[in-house]
Amino acid sequence: MPAAAIAWKAVFAGTPEQAPNYRMSDHWWGMLIDVPKCIGCGNCVRACQAENDVPDGYFRTWVERYHVDDADMTNPEVISPDGGKEGFPVAKEDAGKYFFVPKMCNHCADSPCTQVCPVGATFVTPDGVVLVDPKYCLGCAYCVQACPYGCRYIHPEKKVADKCTLCYHRITKGLTTACCENCPTGARQLVDLKNPKDPIHEFLKAHAVQVLKPQMATGAKAYYYGLDGSVR
Amino acid sequence: MMWNLAMFLSEPLKIVNSVEGFMYPNEIGLQWSVLIVLYPYITGLVAGAFILASLERVFHVEAVKPTYRLALLTALSFLIVAPLPLQLHLGHPERSPEMYFTPHSTSAMAMFGYVYLWYLMAVLVFEIWLDYRRDIVLLSRSSKGLLRLIYKVMTLGSDNISPRSLRIDEKVGWIVTLIGIPSAFLLHGYVGFIFGSIKANPWWSSPLMPVVFIFSAMVSGIAGVMLIYMATTKLRGQKIDIRCVDTIAMYLFYIFIIDFSLEMLDLIHRIYEADESFRSLQFMVHTKLYIPHIVIQIFLGTVTPLALLFITQVVKLPERLRKRMYVAAGSLALVGIFAMRWNVVIGGQLFSKSFLGYTTYKMELVTREGSLVAVALTILPLFILWALLKVLPPWSSEHEVGSATGD
Numbered sequence: 001m002p003a004a005a006i007a008w009k010a011v012f013a014g015t016p017e018q019a020p021n022y023r024m025s026d027h028w029w030g031m032l033i034d035v036p037k038c039i040g041c042g043n044c045v046r047a048c049q050a051e052n053d054v055p056d057g058y059f060r061t062w063v064e065r066y067h068v069d070d071a072d073m074t075n076p077e078v079i080s081p082d083g084g085k086e087g088f089p090v091a092k093e094d095a096g097k098y099f100f101v102p103k104m105c106n107h108c109a110d111s112p113c114t115q116v117c118p119v120g121a122t123f124v125t126p127d128g129v130v131l132v133d134p135k136y137c138l139g140c141a142y143c144v145q146a147c148p149y150g151c152r153y154i155h156p157e158k159k160v161a162d163k164c165t166l167c168y169h170r171i172t173k174g175l176t177t178a179c180c181e182n183c184p185t186g187a188r189q190l191v192d193l194k195n196p197k198d199p200i201h202e203f204l205k206a207h208a209v210q211v212l213k214p215q216m217a218t219g220a221k222a223y224y225y226g227l228d229g230s231v232r
Numbered sequence: 233m234m235w236n237l238a239m240f241l242s243e244p245l246k247i248v249n250s251v252e253g254f255m256y257p258n259e260i261g262l263q264w265s266v267l268i269v270l271y272p273y274i275t276g277l278v279a280g281a282f283i284l285a286s287l288e289r290v291f292h293v294e295a296v297k298p299t300y301r302l303a304l305l306t307a308l309s310f311l312i313v314a315p316l317p318l319q320l321h322l323g324h325p326e327r328s329p330e331m332y333f334t335p336h337s338t339s340a341m342a343m344f345g346y347v348y349l350w351y352l353m354a355v356l357v358f359e360i361w362l363d364y365r366r367d368i369v370l371l372s373r374s375s376k377g378l379l380r381l382i383y384k385v386m387t388l389g390s391d392n393i394s395p396r397s398l399r400i401d402e403k404v405g406w407i408v409t410l411i412g413i414p415s416a417f418l419l420h421g422y423v424g425f426i427f428g429s430i431k432a433n434p435w436w437s438s439p440l441m442p443v444v445f446i447f448s449a450m451v452s453g454i455a456g457v458m459l460i461y462m463a464t465t466k467l468r469g470q471k472i473d474i475r476c477v478d479t480i481a482m483y484l485f486y487i488f489i490i491d492f493s494l495e496m497l498d499l500i501h502r503i504y505e506a507d508e509s510f511r512s513l514q515f516m517v518h519t520k521l522y523i524p525h526i527v528i529q530i531f532l533g534t535v536t537p538l539a540l541l542f543i544t545q546v547v548k549l550p551e552r553l554r555k556r557m558y559v560a561a562g563s564l565a566l567v568g569i570f571a572m573r574w575n576v577v578i579g580g581q582l583f584s585k586s587f588l589g590y591t592t593y594k595m596e597l598v599t600r601e602g603s604l605v606a607v608a609l610t611i612l613p614l615f616i617l618w619a620l621l622k623v624l625p626p627w628s629s630e631h632e633v634g635s636a637t638g639d
Binding site for chain 2: 057058059062064075076077078079080082083103112114115116117118119120136137138139140141142144145146147148149150151152153154158159160216232
């Protein structure tokens with residue numbers, strides 16, 4: 001099955017039932033990111049910022065462009081101007097390869113950010129989404145320091161930790177995330193690991209996927225397909 | 233067009249933050265400012281001052297007796313200020329009591345409130361009260377007006393100063409100090425653990441961090457009390473007890489060697505292991521952290537005072553010169569330990585967790601987390617100490633209290 005078809009199937013199959021029937025214990029959310037499909041258009045970043053009222057200069061999701069030179073694979077050139085919101089400059093035609101890597105909260109099962117929160121204001125929901133209670137957060141920024149992926153920030157006006165919620169307000173109402181919905185190539189797919197019908201299971205059987213910084217042992221649930229070894 | 237506009241809009245951000253290479257977009261601004269540098273610095277002074285006090289009380293190092301009470305009061309002055317930088321840093325300081333009421337059991341930071349209160353009330357205040365109880369009772373009898381009321385309250389209704397009751401004070405005080413030593417280690421080792429346990433940050437993540445923090449705390453606390461003792465004695469027109477400062481300098485020297493060895497062990501381990509973060513950290517140390525780390529922390533704040541102290545240990549120098557060298561070594565040690573805290577806290581945020589770029593810390597001046605507030609918080613404990621010294625004079629208590637009561 002072509003990858004795009006799998007993507008669409010995943011989006012639909014991963015869509016939960018409507019909110020009145022929503023049971024947290026029936027879901028375990030994650031994200032599949034198909035790196036070769038990302039074209040760096042920035043739609044996901046714009047959609048996220050519009051949907052979640054993300055302040056300028058801060059990012060719940062962003063896109064990086066890697067340029068890996070054959071001669072120096074361990075030292076890639078990476079850019080993400082304004083989080084890739086408005087796309088990227090034209091790539092120079094020279095040696096090496098270029099590719100885009102969408103980034104977001106990995107909604108880790110063993111998340112270091114929730115571990116360190118002194119009051120438990122940030123937590124993993126029973127359906128596997130890492131959230132912050134803005135009415136409880138002290139704004140100490142310890143969680144920001146503890147996140148290995150740079151996915152958190154202190155909201156400049158609310159003065160509390162802020163991050164990707166996996167559009168929790170949407171996915172619990174039968175919708176997919178704003179970034180998934182607006183991705184023109186299906187590079188991002190919301191997945192429900194507890195849903196036996198979710199094509200993610202078939203996909204994981206047939207493809208090699210990777211998580212970012214596996215050595216951190218965070219139980220990351222943002223699964224990357226086609227991830228280059230140079231990606232940090 | 234859109235791209236150019238985005239570049240234009242994002243450009244000022246880059247200029248302000250002076251980013252080199254690639255940072256994750258949320259990493260460009262630093263989360264922890266100079267106030268978080270002050271937090272381990274101040275708690276370190278507390279722990280170190282208390283360890284010095286315990287030398288006399290528990291280990292019977294009689295030579296440092298003139299600094300015993302001064303060390304306790306110094307520790308208290310700094311401990312009172314210790315939570316202020318944290319409080320000022322919080323986005324919602326009004327919610328900080330939640331750390332006491334609903335602490336998160338897996339959080340290293342959640343322990344702060346309890347460790348702080350334990351150390352403040354169960355160790356430091358209790359020990360000071362026990363040690364001063366006789367003086368407080370006598371002063372409550374001899375003073376007049378408001379001061380009399382203050383001393384009366386400070387007795388907590390316990391005005392029995394019979395020899396038997398004072399012996400009990402002494403015994404209980406000894407036990408409190410004995411408990412206080414591991415508590416001081418806990419207070420500062422725990423601060424080191426807050427940083428050392430962050431696996432996301434290779435500059436911090438090290439099991440050596442709590443141990444390094446404990447020994448550097450001892451260095452700063454001992455140096456601090458030594459300088460305060462010399463300054464206050466001079467200001468009072470009294471003669472500095474050279475045997476006392478010689479002994480303190482000796483302890484400072486040995487503990488400094490342990491501290492430096494641990495830091496070098498950490499450094500050598502990093503260099504030899506050379507993990508994925510090494511290249512990035514090495515670049516940072518040789519560029520952005522060169523002045524604060526190599527020049528100030530290592531050469532000016534560690535090697536130089538160690539050399540000065542070494543000379544005083546092996547060469548018989550005149551008393552006057554020794555004192556000057558102690559002042560120089562103590563001051564440089566305080567600068568060096570501050571630089572160490574700076575390099576840990578600020579240095580740990582200057583590089584990207586992608587190991588591909590660096591940002592810059594620009595200290596603000598007149599903001600809640602600015603340098604003026606930092607200076608004020610550094611000086612504040614000295615004012616508190618001055619007030620404490622007025623209410624609870626630590627020196628020649630026998631003579632002064634005796635003459636005040638006409639004994």
